[in-house]
Amino acid sequence: MGYYWRALGFAAAEMKTIALVCGFCALVAPALADTLAERIGHYVPEKAQRSTAVHDGAGSMNVESILDDKSLSTNLLFWHRGVIAPHSGIGEHFHNRCEEMFVILSGEAEFTINGRTSLLKAPVGAPDRMGSAHAIYNPTDQPVEWMNINVGTSKVYDASDLGDARVGVAKDPIAQFITMKLDRADLKPVPQMNDGAGIVLRRRVLGPAVFYTPLGLRRSSDCPARRQHRHKQDGRHERSLLCHFRRWQRDGGR
Numbered sequence: 001m002g003y004y005w006r007a008l009g010f011a012a013a014e015m016k017t018i019a020l021v022c023g024f025c026a027l028v029a030p031a032l033a034d035t036l037a038e039r040i041g042h043y044v045p046e047k048a049q050r051s052t053a054v055h056d057g058a059g060s061m062n063v064e065s066i067l068d069d070k071s072l073s074t075n076l077l078f079w080h081r082g083v084i085a086p087h088s089g090i091g092e093h094f095h096n097r098c099e100e101m102f103v104i105l106s107g108e109a110e111f112t113i114n115g116r117t118s119l120l121k122a123p124v125g126a127p128d129r130m131g132s133a134h135a136i137y138n139p140t141d142q143p144v145e146w147m148n149i150n151v152g153t154s155k156v157y158d159a160s161d162l163g164d165a166r167v168g169v170a171k172d173p174i175a176q177f178i179t180m181k182l183d184r185a186d187l188k189p190v191p192q193m194n195d196g197a198g199i200v201l202r203r204r205v206l207g208p209a210v211f212y213t214p215l216g217l218r219r220s221s222d223c224p225a226r227r228q229h230r231h232k233q234d235g236r237h238e239r240s241l242l243c244h245f246r247r248w249q250r251d252g253g254r
Helices: none
Strands: 006-012 017-026 051-052 060-068 076-084 088-094 100-105 108-113 116-121 125-130 134-138 146-151 188-191 199-206 218-220 236-246
Touching: 060 088, 076 088, 088 108, 100 134, 108 125, 108 146, 116 125, 188 236
Parallel strands: 006 218
Antiparallel strands: 006 017, 017 236, 051 060, 060 076, 076 146, 088 134, 100 125, 100 146, 108 116, 108 134, 188 199, 199 218
């Protein structure tokens, strides 16, 4: 089985929304859901569940599962979206059979990989590769918009907590681990992508060599007139899943 991840985004100021699209490809049946409506995941903040001491972390966070292990036939385990409360976070832990990607969409947070911590400003993310201990902590007085995508070597999730909330730890001014900065200025125009109309602004954020699972991450920004045709890549069928969420910085946290 093989698959890739592609993250796509565009901002429409007049609608105060951002859309993220993740495309997953597989050599087997591409999705367990049959209809388009069933393949679309929506982030609804009001439905998020409050969790405390996540992986022995500090404080609390609100989390909603946009996709789970039943959403695709590939080894996607979950796509979580939520808010890390002030002075809260996810404690240090690791996985031996899966890996994930922590992303913050607002504010700033302290990311930890293998005991090294740095303060990163949104929009930014860091891959949490298999076997690497990782954590995230919001040291500020403002909530932080957060996202996590987890993929395994199988449909089995594992986690081992280290009992460290990573609060008040020493920080490196330059991150000593792989990060990705989602800067719109780095996007490059691609006209008529996949025989579609219009122009897509796009760049590869993290290639598959970064991950132990067969995973890569791209970011694109769609022009309003852009249309992409249904297509196949390397014999693998692609399904896209769309999630809308409000543009928090422009909508007062709602």
